[in-house]
Amino acid sequence: MSEASLDFIREIITEDVKKGKNGGRVHTRFPPEPNGYMHIGHAKSVLLNYGIAKEFNGKFNLRFDDTNPEKEDQEYVDAFKRDMHWLGADWEDREFYAADYFDRLYDWAEQLIRAGKAYVCDLSSEEISEYRGKAVKVGDKIITPPGKDSPYRNRSVEENLDLFLRMRAGEFPNGSKTLRAKIDMAHPNLNMRDPVMYRILHTPHQRAGDKWCIYPTYDWAHGQSDSIEEITHSICTLEFENHRPLYDWYLDQLGIHHPQQIEFARLRLTYTVMSKRLLLQLVQEGHVRGWDDPRMHTIAGLRRRGYTPEAIQELVKRTGVTKTESIVEFELLEYCLRQDLNKRAQRAMAVLDPLKVTIANYPDNQVEEFDAVNNPEDLSAGTRKVPFSKMLYIEREDFMENPPKDFFRLAPGREVRLRYACLARCTNVVKDASGKIVELHCTFDPASRGGEAPDGRKVKATLHWVSAKHAIDAEVRRYEHLFTKEDPLDVEEGKSFLENINPNSLIVLQGCKLEPSLASAKSGDHFQFERKGYFCVDPESTSGKLVFNRTVTLRDEWAKIQKGQKK
């Protein structure tokens, strides 16, 4: 029936719906911790969960798993919501917080204590770890011998109840006591060796205020939160596979609705880091200009850089859903982006590194306007007028005095097309005292108005240009990968990933010359600067001073040839 094959998660859900599991209902969720900004790795999870809910006529929740007040912040909550909406995910009115379930979680904890399935433990963090059992290396193998029972494991229900109440009441300092599930200290899965359910944290919560001084661990909160929301399929990443038996155990002990957890491999991209810890470090230490720095692979950064939701959606679609850990080449994202922008970005001419050109045989004060196509991929976008006059700017790299064979562009004596304007031939090169080229003299063919060759003669190159007297100045921020290595974490023993930061990741170009139609460009607008790439107006841009970000270059044959020659 369906032409494309389903990924394994959709296959499972299709089967569940067919069997009438959960009454045929599908309900998913995205459960971020608000301890940083959303990045492109999260996007996959959001789009997967939201997409499934939509495809199966189900519902999709947003829930913040805010169980650690020491790391979380309202700023991150707001950012997640903004970024998710931008990406196209819609949770309607279902915005939830684990913190809103703290009361129920507390009651459930008491229930487990009464059932003899949980106890208050006085062991320190180090002791708990020690009792849990140390991994031992035997040859190449790692063995985890059974752990030891905590000496507090057999406290009476009454004592546990009393202690737990006093933990909540604030009688004990941080770290002095925990509530632990009583499972099995010899279990081969370390998560089942009496995991901590509550820890004492005398820290107010960004949402719950100072109501609590004990906080549930993620493991104790997560599964039940899904259960409370009647989630049918709890989709999460691979590293939680080991936790599933624990979530199952909690749910079964409590006898409450049991969502099915399914794990998939998170999205990884070359030249990026997806760890919120490292992203936070980049921001806090000032290696980038903030969470929305266009070099960051946060959603906010990508948006500011000029990436579109459609490109990210397409990437996610193309990379699929599997359990194999893989690293997607960044080039695929760029391909998706160019595909999208090519269809919708209005074209414009902009000279980033200007070289002055005088058209010697053009009348001194004459100005004429040529028609330029706004988007050759979408003729309904119409045309615009571009002014032309005797003094122009062209791109410095479009001229070479002694060109190699492969160089098609302007050179002494050579004729090229000035896009939409005319054919022009270089007659003279003007240099300053140091030998630097400061200006070119050209002559144009009056019969070639609009750029058409009157006799059908061919020129090998078409250059973009801007009329000097009509040009508007702009700042252009040229970006490259933030890291020089495909795997930014690939560093020598003891060195930091910061060593792999690309010193050229941002180059600010001042005095760029833009065609006048760009004067009205608004923050967030996308353009293709012909022959240069896709650019986006930065939020810092003002009508007095335009600022553009280079989103991505065009595919560039010439750059490839040059690269090949250098070898």
Add this chain to the structure above:
RNA sequence: UGGGGUGUGGUGCAAUGGUAGCACACCGGCCUUUGGAGCCGAGAAUGGAGGUUCGAAUCCUCCCGCCCCAGCCA
């Protein structure tokens, strides 16, 4: 001689016992008023060894590689 996962061209994903296919990347060509876009073509893969079968990426056995787990992080 712990537990849980996972191995298909360079990369990502398909093929669910029956011709190993698609995309990106790379290379070559065509076309072009963007060295863009588009079009055409080439090269390139089932971790290994056995076994079952007329037939194996797929089923079985053993081996090997890689990832996750020893937070009172998520």
